[in-house]
Amino acid sequence: MSQDTKRKKILEVKNLKQYFNVGTKNEVKAIDDISFDIYEGETLGLVGESGCGKTTTGRAIIRLYDPTDGEIYFDGTEVHSLNGRKEQLDFRKDMQMIFQDPYASLNPRMKVRDIIAEGIKIHKLANSEEEIDARVEELLELVGLNKDHSSRYPHEFSGGQRQRIGIARALAVDPKMIVADEPISALDVSIQAQVVNLLMELQEKQNLTFLFIAHDLSMVKYISNRIGVMYFGKLVELAPADDVYNKPLHPYTESLLSAIPLPDPDYERSRTRFAYTPRPSNSEEEKLREIAPEHFVYCRESDVPKLQEKLAKY
Numbered sequence: 080m081s082q083d084t085k086r087k088k089i090l091e092v093k094n095l096k097q098y099f100n101v102g103t104k105n106e107v108k109a110i111d112d113i114s115f116d117i118y119e120g121e122t123l124g125l126v127g128e129s130g131c132g133k134t135t136t137g138r139a140i141i142r143l144y145d146p147t148d149g150e151i152y153f154d155g156t157e158v159h160s161l162n163g164r165k166e167q168l169d170f171r172k173d174m175q176m177i178f179q180d181p182y183a184s185l186n187p188r189m190k191v192r193d194i195i196a197e198g199i200k201i202h203k204l205a206n207s208e209e210e211i212d213a214r215v216e217e218l219l220e221l222v223g224l225n226k227d228h229s230s231r232y233p234h235e236f237s238g239g240q241r242q243r244i245g246i247a248r249a250l251a252v253d254p255k256m257i258v259a260d261e262p263i264s265a266l267d268v269s270i271q272a273q274v275v276n277l278l279m280e281l282q283e284k285q286n287l288t289f290l291f292i293a294h295d296l297s298m299v300k301y302i303s304n305r306i307g308v309m310y311f312g313k314l315v316e317l318a319p320a321d322d323v324y325n326k327p328l329h330p331y332t333e334s335l336l337s338a339i340p341l342p343d344p345d346y347e348r349s350r351t352r353f354a355y356t357p358r359p360s361n362s363e364e365e366k367l368r369e370i371a372p373e374h375f376v377y378c379r380e381s382d383v384p385k386l387q388e389k390l391a392k393y
Contacts, residue, residue, distance in 0.1 A: 088152075089256055089288050090117040090140065095149035097135050109135040111312035112149070114367065117256070122282065122289040124303030124320065126296050126335065131309040133292045134179075137258045140290065141176050142167075154255065172202050175249035179261040181241035185233040191244055192229035195219070198252040218247040222277060239270035243277070250281065256288040264293065275302050296335050300324045305373075308332045310355070314367055318374040326393040328376045328386050331355040 097110035109132045117123045125133045138144050140151055142158055151158045153174060161167050178184035185194055195215045198204075205211045216226040222243040233241055242262060249257055259278065263271040279302060281287060293299050299306055299320070306323040308316040308331065316329040327333045334355040340347060363379040370376050370386045378386060 086118040086121075088116045089119045089154060090290070091150075091152040092116070092136075092140065093150040093152070095136070095139060095151065096147045097132070097139050097144060098147040108312045110139065110146075113309075113312075113314040115307055115314060115317055117288060117290060119255075119288055120282070120286050121304040122291050122302055124291045124293065124299035124306040125309060126293055126299050126306060127309035128294060128335075130311075132312040133309050134260055136309070137176070137260050137290060137292050141174055141258050142170070168202065172198075172252045173255045175252065175254040175257050177242075177245050177249050177257060177259040177262045180265055181238055181245050181262075182233060184245055185241060185248075187233055189232075190229065191215075191219075191231055191233070194233070194244065195229075195248050195251050198248065202252050204252060214251065215247075218251055221250065221281070222247045223273075237270075238266050239274060242266060242270075242274055246274075246277065246281070250285075253285075254287070256290070258290045258292070260292045261294070262291075263298065264295075271298065278302065296324070297339050308335065313377055314375075315377040316375065317367065322374055326374075326390055328370060328374070328389060329378070 093114050095110050095113050096108070099107045099109055101107050111132075113136070115123070125136060127133050135144065139146050140158070145159065153170065158170060161170055192212070192215050195218055196211045199211055199214055205214055212229075215229055219226055219228055224240065224243055224247070228236070228240075233244065236244065245262075262278070263274050266274060275298065278289065278291075282289060289302075291299060291302055296306075300323070303320045305318065306320050307314050308323065308329065310331045316323060316327065316332045318326075323332060324336065327336055334353055337350070337352045341350075363381060365377055365379050367375045367377050368380070368383060370383060371390055374390070376382075376386055
C-alpha cells in the first residue's frame with residue numbers, strides 16, 4: 080500500500096480478518112479488515128491497548144491462526160497456501176517469533192543448549208554435534224550470554240536472560256523476519272532497554288526485519304521505523320514513527336500519547352489526558368486513507384481535507 084517502489088516488501092497483509100465465535104451467537108472481530116506492508120530490514124511497530132488485536136495479527140502472520148479472510152504474503156508467497164512439508168519448514172525457518180513470556184515459551188525440562196539447538200537440528204543447519212555446539216556458543220555470545228549457560232535450565236536465569244535465550248533460539252535458524260510479541264513487557268524496566276538495544280544491534284548486523292508488537296508507544300517509537308496503531312481490530316493510523324509521535328492525526332493515537340508520563344512533576348500535575356470515544360457510524364465509508372505521503376488514517380472521505388489541514392499546522 081506504500082508508494083515506495085525502491086524498497087523490497089518482505090511482508091504484505093491484505094484485508095486480513097480474524098473472527099472468533101464466542102458461545103453460540105457472539106462473534107469477536109479480533110482483526111477487522113486491516114492491510115499493511117513491511118519492508119526488508121525495517122521495524123514496524125504495532126501498538127494499541129490490550130485486546131485490540133495486535134497479538135492476534137502477529138499470530139496470524141506466523142500461521143498460528145488460520146485467518147477468517149484476507150491474504151498474507153511473505154517474500155511473495157501467500158503463507159496460508161503453503162501445503163508441502165518442505166514449504167512449511169522453509170517458512171518456519173525464515174519467519175520466527177519471540178514470545179511475550181520468556182519463561183512459559185521455554186521448555187523447563189530442556190537445557191539451554193538443547194532449546195537453541197532444536198531449530199538447527201530440525202532444519203539440518205549443522206552436520207555434527209560439534210558444529211551445533213559451536214553455533215550455540217556463538218549465539219549465546221551474540222545475545223550477551225556465555226557458553227557456560229548452555230548446560231543450565233531456564234529456571235536458573237533471570238527474566239532478561241531468559242528473553243535473551245528466546246532471542247538466540249529465534250536467531251538460530253537465520254530468519255529473514257522476526258515477529259516480536261511484547262518481548263519486553265514481562266521484564267523489569269531496567270532490563271527492557273537492554274533487550275531493545277540488543278534487538279536493534281542484531282537487526283543492523285543481520286539485516287533482520289521486525290514486527291514489534293507492544294502497548295508502550297514511547298518504547299515502540301525508539302525501536303521502530305514506522306508505527307501502526309490498532310483499536311478494536313482496526314488499523315487506525317500508520318505512519319513513520321516520528322510522525323505518529325509528533326503529528327498524530329487520529330484521536331485514538333492522541334489519546335495514547337496523552338497517557339505517556341514524562342519525568343517532569345510540574346508538567347504531570349497540569350497535563351491533560353483524554354479518553355477516546357468512537358463517533359457514531361453513518362452511511363459514509365471509513366477506511367485507511369493516505370492523508371500525506373506514507374501517513375495513513377482510518378477516516379471518511381470527507382475527513383481528509385480537515386486532517387490535511389491539521390497536519391499542516393504541526
